[in-house]
Amino acid sequence: MNKVTLPSLGVTLEVEPGASLLETLRHAGVDLESPCDGSGTCGKCRVKLAAHERAHVRESAHDLLSDAEREEGFVLACQASICGDLEIETDAANAEGEGLRILSEGHGLDVALEPWISKTFDPATASTRILAGNTLLGVEPGDTTGRLYGLAIDIGTTTLVAALVDLRTGCELATASSLNPQARYGQDVLSRIKLGSAPDGLAKLQGDLIAELNRHAADAAAQAGVDPRDIYEAVFSGNTTMLYLAVGTDPATLGKYPYTLTRRGAEHVGATGIGLEISPLGLVYLPPVMSAYVGADITSGILAADLPHTKGVVLFVDIGTNGEMVLGIDGKLTATSTAAGPAFEGMNITCGMRAGRGAVERVSLSDDGLAFATIGSTEPSGLCGSGLLDVVGELAAHGGVDKNGRFQHNGTAPDKPWKSQWERVDGKPVFRITGPVYLSQKDVRQVQLAKAAIRAGIELMLKENGLTPARVDRVLIAGSFGFHLRTESLINLGLLPRAFAGRVEFVGNTSRTGAQALLLNHPARGRLARVAGTVNVLELANNPAFETTFLQSLAF
Amino acid sequence: MTVSAQQLHEQLATAVVELDEDLTKQLAQQAIDLGFDAWEAVEFGLVAGMDRAGKLFDEEEYFIPELLLASDAMYAGLAILRPHIPQQNTDAEKVRVVIGVIEGDTHDIGKNLVRIMLDVGGFEVIDLGRDVPPRTFVDRAKETGARIIAIASLMTTTMDGMAEVVRILEAEKIRDRFKVIVGGAPISQGFAKKIGADGYASRAPAAVQLAKRLVSEPQAA
Numbered sequence: 001m002n003k004v005t006l007p008s009l010g011v012t013l014e015v016e017p018g019a020s021l022l023e024t025l026r027h028a029g030v031d032l033e034s035p036c037d038g039s040g041t042c043g044k045c046r047v048k049l050a051a052h053e054r055a056h057v058r059e060s061a062h063d064l065l066s067d068a069e070r071e072e073g074f075v076l077a078c079q080a081s082i083c084g085d086l087e088i089e090t091d092a093a094n095a096e097g098e099g100l101r102i103l104s105e106g107h108g109l110d111v112a113l114e115p116w117i118s119k120t121f122d123p124a125t126a127s128t129r130i131l132a133g134n135t136l137l138g139v140e141p142g143d144t145t146g147r148l149y150g151l152a153i154d155i156g157t158t159t160l161v162a163a164l165v166d167l168r169t170g171c172e173l174a175t176a177s178s179l180n181p182q183a184r185y186g187q188d189v190l191s192r193i194k195l196g197s198a199p200d201g202l203a204k205l206q207g208d209l210i211a212e213l214n215r216h217a218a219d220a221a222a223q224a225g226v227d228p229r230d231i232y233e234a235v236f237s238g239n240t241t242m243l244y245l246a247v248g249t250d251p252a253t254l255g256k257y258p259y260t261l262t263r264r265g266a267e268h269v270g271a272t273g274i275g276l277e278i279s280p281l282g283l284v285y286l287p288p289v290m291s292a293y294v295g296a297d298i299t300s301g302i303l304a305a306d307l308p309h310t311k312g313v314v315l316f317v318d319i320g321t322n323g324e325m326v327l328g329i330d331g332k333l334t335a336t337s338t339a340a341g342p343a344f345e346g347m348n349i350t351c352g353m354r355a356g357r358g359a360v361e362r363v364s365l366s367d368d369g370l371a372f373a374t375i376g377s378t379e380p381s382g383l384c385g386s387g388l389l390d391v392v393g394e395l396a397a398h399g400g401v402d403k404n405g406r407f408q409h410n411g412t413a414p415d416k417p418w419k420s421q422w423e424r425v426d427g428k429p430v431f432r433i434t435g436p437v438y439l440s441q442k443d444v445r446q447v448q449l450a451k452a453a454i455r456a457g458i459e460l461m462l463k464e465n466g467l468t469p470a471r472v473d474r475v476l477i478a479g480s481f482g483f484h485l486r487t488e489s490l491i492n493l494g495l496l497p498r499a500f501a502g503r504v505e506f507v508g509n510t511s512r513t514g515a516q517a518l519l520l521n522h523p524a525r526g527r528l529a530r531v532a533g534t535v536n537v538l539e540l541a542n543n544p545a546f547e548t549t550f551l552q553s554l555a556f
Numbered sequence: 557m558t559v560s561a562q563q564l565h566e567q568l569a570t571a572v573v574e575l576d577e578d579l580t581k582q583l584a585q586q587a588i589d590l591g592f593d594a595w596e597a598v599e600f601g602l603v604a605g606m607d608r609a610g611k612l613f614d615e616e617e618y619f620i621p622e623l624l625l626a627s628d629a630m631y632a633g634l635a636i637l638r639p640h641i642p643q644q645n646t647d648a649e650k651v652r653v654v655i656g657v658i659e660g661d662t663h664d665i666g667k668n669l670v671r672i673m674l675d676v677g678g679f680e681v682i683d684l685g686r687d688v689p690p691r692t693f694v695d696r697a698k699e700t701g702a703r704i705i706a707i708a709s710l711m712t713t714t715m716d717g718m719a720e721v722v723r724i725l726e727a728e729k730i731r732d733r734f735k736v737i738v739g740g741a742p743i744s745q746g747f748a749k750k751i752g753a754d755g756y757a758s759r760a761p762a763a764v765q766l767a768k769r770l771v772s773e774p775q776a777a
Contacts, residue, residue, distance in 0.1 A: 190712040190742075197713070255713025256660030257687050339663070339710075341741075405619055428616075441616040448619065541662040550665070551621050 018171035056084025155238030164220035173224035193255035237515035240295035259292035288532035293337035300514025338457035353382030393489030452553035469497035572605025594640035610761035656684030663710035677764035
């Protein structure tokens with residue numbers, strides 16, 4: 001065990017060697033900015049280490065820090081695994097304790113080590129037998145029992161994250177991440193389904209994805225100093241479309257009502273068959289999927305958040321283009337998804353952009369005027385999803401838009417210090433945030449459509465179970481995007497009912513933590529498949545109350 | 557206090573645009589009680605109000621719920637006035653439109669807005685609903701003598717069905733009997749052109765202008 005001491009918080013934690021520095025700090029309650037949620041793409045979770053401690057972490061390869069920054073002792077917390085004792089100075093003001101805790105010990109990290117793949121050495125023949133469950137996969141010459149690795153891969157529509165795990169110890173050895181290369185063919189799931197519905201399009205989407213995953217496998221293996229051919233199993237977590245494309249299944253039926261499934265997951269495919277360059281004996285496990293729009297990423301989330309064993313009423317929501325949600329009532333689960341559209345990714349928004357350098361990610365209005373924060377120390381150039389939801393939420397809370405979403409630029413509140421932000425662009429009123437970044441009336445409409453979809457899903461799922469929002473004990477917001485949202489903005493927008501105030505927790509990338517748990521503990525797979533089979537999946541398209549509920553949810 | 561027909565029309569229009577269903581009903585009844593022409597009350601009152609609501613929607617001042625509430629008020633007034641409209645006015649031949657959401661897609665709020673605006677705009681609208689096969693658009697257009705086929709899609713994956721409607725019309729050599737108009741979030745002017753549709757509108761009120769323009773063009777024999 002390694003000790004991590006946080007003097008400003010008066011906390012000392014004991015962690016397994018190999019533990020992620022970011023996760024460890026989060027457990028300690030340190031509010032470290034990590035907009036890409038540990039994908040290793042944003043470079044924000046930098047932490048400065050004393051020179052003598054520099055060797056106590058091992059960092060995955062990345063180019064998000066300059067040589068000078070590395071000299072000074074900066075590391076990226078999400079890319080650093082702990083391999084010695086550390087003492088870290090943090091800004092105590094950033095520590096929030098409870099609010100920021102992501103997966104508690106019992107969920108993400110402490111699963112019993114019981115991998116599907118095992119090895120036994122037979123001295124008589126001087127060879128190693130590789131078993132999947134009780135089935136013999138193959139035999140290797142010599143004693144290779146010391147080398148047994150697995151990969152947990154989160155295949156997001158936008159980002160990919162792969163974690164290399166030692167299946168003998170359960171330790172995460174290295175991670176690799178990148179954007180999903182399929183995004184160049186289309187940002188959203190529907191455009192990928194369309195392309196993947198033709199054989200050559202499917203081959204292209206699958207080929208590019210697997211090639212990128214092979215790079216991740218090789219990269220992670222190199223970081224950890226292991227041979228990728230000693231990786232015997234990978235778990236692919238992702239939405240239904242991503243899973244289909246990864247294994248080369250025609251996704252056409254997913255794109256058209258009634259959205260039938262031709263593959264339900266909870267199964268293995270051969271790694272060689274899909275071109276994944278791990279052991280030639282290797283297997284890929286696909287977690288169960290529940291519907292075309294409630295996929296393996298959500299089943300993984302159910303596991304990561306331990307919904308089947310949670311007492312009380314728990315609502316799990318993945319806020320994104322497809323707002324998937326699961327309601328647990330003493331472990332009995334209902335799931336649905338809503339088409340929120342791409343507004344949360346900054347698409348279809350006048351000054352919208354992805355959460356990258358120059359994106360305004362925070363906006364607040366107060367008696368002191370307008371304040372904002374930008375990703376990276378650079379000039380603001382656009383508005384990303386979290387900034388968008390902030391500014392619209394703030395306007396709604398402060399009377400800048402009325403309940404129907406109309407700009408109140410001619411409002412009768414001259415004392416508002418941010419009144420001067422109202423301007424006209426092309427003759428139309430806009431709300432200027434800073435420099436070239438502003439919000440238009442059309443943008444507010446896009447936010448209304450997106451948030452109403454998710455709110456309507458929540459309302460209908462609660463109604464289906466005879467509940468009101470006040471009856472929900474805990475609200476878990478999953479996903480890398482969700483991680484950067486403020487509860488206050490979500491409630492001001494009406495994306496979440498006001499009754500949820502004080503009950504919201506951000507649980508991070510549960511698709512990834514769930515995939516890792518499935519990799520380490522194979523009995524969890526069978527249990528999860530049985531749970532998935534009992535989940536009541538609501539198809540909102542057929543719900544007669546959807547339209548009315550959606551229309552009501554457009555209001556602020 | 558006396559009110560002129562003109563004043564009452566203005567009040568009706570205002571009640572609709574201000575989303576006041578009760579007041580609209582009250583004023584519609586008043587128009588009947590005062591013996592005003594019911595058809596004029598519809599045309600210069602209710603429809604004028606709905607036109608204004610459509611304009612506000614175009615300007616992003618109004619959003620979907622307001623447009624629907626305005627149409628609720630308008631239809632409530634219409635229910636009162638319609639029985640009093642002389643036969644020759646209602647018999648006037650309206651241009652028929654078949655409208656629906658293409659096969660594979662069930663998102664129909666946008667289509668419903670276009671249906672209402674076309675109705676207000678003086679078209680007779682035959683609503684085929686959602687998840688409608690391309691073949692059904694053609695068959696129903698033929699049966700009803702429609703001149704316009706209006707197709708909506710919210711999903712990229714279902715857009716090709718729109719092209720299929722055009723292909724069927726061409727295969728049956730009846731393409732020039734119909735104007736095909738398309739709309740929905742993933743649709744663009746370029747896509748409409750590519751599939752050989754006659755027009756595209758980005759918003760519901762604009763669809764009415766488009767439809768009116770298309771039917772005023774000389775019709776092929």
